[in-house]
Amino acid sequence: MRAVAVLAVLAFHVDKSWLPGGFAGVDVFFVISGFVVASLILKEREAGSFSFLSFYIKRIKRIVPACVLMLFVVALVVFFLFSPDDFRGFRRVLIQALVFNSAHYFAGFRDYFAPESYEIPLLHTWTLAIEMQFYLALPFLLVLLSSRTIKLVVPVCVVALFGWATFQLVDHVDGSQRMYFSLLARVPEFLIGVLIPVFLRGRSVPARWDTALGTLGLVLLGVSFFGLSEHDPFPGVAALLPCTGTALLLCTPSGFWNRALSAKGMVGIGALSYSLYLWHWPVLSVFRYVRMDYALPLPVLACALALTLLLSWLSYRFVEEPCRVLGNRRFFLILVPFLLVFGLFISESKDLSRRMFAAPVPDISADGWSPLEIECDDTVCRAGDRAATRNRILVLGDSHGEHLCGFLDEVGRSEGLVFNLSTSPGCHMIPSIGVRHVRASYQSKCSERMDRVAPYLDEADTVVLAARWFNYPEISDDLEEFYTEMERRGKTVLVVSQVPEFLQSPVRFERFQRLGLVAPDVEPQRNPMADQANETIRKTVDGHPNVAFLDLRQSPFFSTAPMWRGSLVYRDKHHINEWGSRHYGLLSRAPFAEALEALTNRSADRE
Incomplete structure (x- = not known):
């Protein structure tokens, strides 16, 4: 399922005409995240072994190292490549991405002189901000409330928040961008994934329904990817298509389509999905920035995709996997100094970029003028x-x-x-x-x-x-x-x-x-x-x-x-x-x- 999600997003970002609704792959990710994380929390709660501190450290190990590495590498490349004015805009986004607040930043993005959105290398980090903020609240919902209360609260929140987001999209002319990057508008998508372990934990859908429900789920995903477009009001009620499709596939593990999705190649892509998501957009946006065009010729696109795959594999092999098993003390002894160095670079980079790379302009006073x-x-x-x-x-x-x-x-x-x-x-x-x-x-x-x-x-x-x-x-x-x-x-x-x-x-x-x-x-x-x-x-x-x-x-x-x-x-x-x-x-x-x-x-x- 992660492979389905990342391939849909990748196709949409390479060329919107290939898969007009491929952006819904992000919604697939959100449902999967809700399902996986809720399953882990509920399992540990039942065993009496759940720890808030342990949970948050695991989330940090899973998300932060690969993300911070990507931010650092992209920042270095952009520092030498971007014009000083463009780097100044990038630096603002970089700071927001580093503190996982970029979704809120892009919701109110009103920079008149900003480059085209396809040239913003960290635009995709809004999803990571949404995930991290959701993870902060989810344990309190699933650990502190009783099982009966959870079964009441989660469905009510799903209906209420989907309804609220739909109302905002219909009733407010300028609400589309704000809702697209809104945490509250995305929470019900995670909660649809949470519903599965909440209601089906220890039980399963009858085997005779597995293939039929899985087929329906796949059809809903197909309708989402090919039927939706960036011009449709989204997320709101339209997000129910990919979210419901994903949920149906997740809760029917024995169906034909689940066995097909469990093929070795799909599982391999799924394992790389986080790193693929992290790297594909910066690579594409930098190539587009240099060419100053959204459309990339086939040879250039092939190079971009090959570089994306290489960086993703390196990130997965040498950052994601080692950090998951690294002891907490060693992990933070590496992460904290790295963040301090990165922070120093960010603080000095704006003026340094202008001093080193600004286009030479004659001194106005040299022509007899005062400033x-x-x-x-x-x-x-x-x-x-x-x-x-x-x-x-x-x-x-x-x-x-x-x-x-x-x-x-x-x-x-x-x-x-x-x-x-x-x-x-x-x-x-x-x-x-x-x-x-x-x-x-x-x-x-x-x-x-x-x-x-x-x-x-x-x-x-x-x-x-x-x-x-x-x-x-x-x-x-x-x-x-x-x-x-x-x-x-x-x-x-x-x-x-x-x-x-x-x-x-x-x-x-x-x-x-x-x-x-x-x-x-x-x-x-x-x-x-x-x-x-x-x-x-x-x-x-x-x-x-x-x-x-x-x-x-x-x-x-x-x-x-x-x-x-x-x-x-x-x-x-x-x-x-x-x-x-x-x-x-x-x-x-x-x-x-x-x-x-x-x-x-x-x-x-x-x-």
Whole structure:
């Protein structure tokens, strides 16, 4: 059964189209864990030999050594391979995984600049966190309560928690991610496994039913693996399919399918299942990180799977098995110092990574500039000539407005302008549109900021809109309504084009070129969809005399993008860095000032 579970998960993680519901293999693992651990606890309880301390030490020996080794090896590889910004994100996940809290961390995962989920090497550790937390509570349930009470409490908890999770998925728009990583939503899956030894201990299903029930269990697993997909509400009631299928197979040991699953090859894979689970995802994610793509060519995939099998066998042979039989004292004498060294590495690694591997960026002051100094309060930041009084200008936008701080500071200082910036990652910051077109997880924060910026909008003469237009494909009609509202209030609007976007990370290209993994003459490809988004937004200004579109895509600054004067000017696929922002402003201050002046003159002529 462990082999079935790990092979399903592996197939899903290699290519989602191979087994759309293969993620349900995790649920199979949870049921098996509940079944095995509950059986052991109840057996020792009946014999009067159960010890809480002994139980927890056995769980630690079973799970922690192989997990910590995997974390350490992956951390070393990622330290040398990842860009400093990506390593900083990895380090946060690493700390959570090390204390078995990653499920809670991923439930609220809202890192706007995080890499794609398939490039997060420790994403799979959430299941280990769930298991360890469940193991903390299970002995108290099975040892401190009477057998009669257990037989009442466990089924009630299964029904109540499955119902609660289903309600959360149906009733809350943003509940899917939270429930997927929720301990409470997963507890009933373990408890289904617990039900088997609780109700069948010392008894068995009649032999004549074994094959029929086993067949039904296998069918339910098949429906789960092939019928479910990542887009379905899960876990909730849908998790009953793989959980019930697993339980039926576990409680019918004499059936045909159980004998088939007990074949030597399946048992061997099952023995390796924990190590296979630990290593397959980091290996796949690192390969995908280097290639900057989810799809892996067949030769690369073959190498990844071969490396996974090798690392899994080494982990099983030299870590899992020896640690199980190692004396407690020797075990902790090895584990504790190793954890201390690992902790020291984690504490020093962030700054060390930046000092050793950050892409070289020229000193801004070497070009005659002082470092960027932006004055901010709770609502806006001010850039440019802060002594200027003419043309009260409000800049609204998402992170693509934010990364223009240096740009606006250069333009403002040169042209005698001051800009009030109200920008926020993931928010378009246009109050009259509200939180439409904003990701659900950002809506509360966006709404709050939009409310606070309203007084600045009232005072502004000109509004500058700067955003990643690629993120808002359906915003055209709403923008035109905003333009009309601004015209009614006597304000002009300047819409700035989105900077060119790339399909691969320029920072990684630069990093991989220094490592010799990418040829020096290979460059990241531009994303044509970003240009299409710019064209869509440009058309919205037609017919609005108070609005202009400033297209800076043909600026000399982008002629050699993502580099300028031999230095990297991007910090990810679609954001420019501070040094780049300052140069961008230096080269664009004249057309920007001309566009503002033309808008002001046009407005004066209408009046």
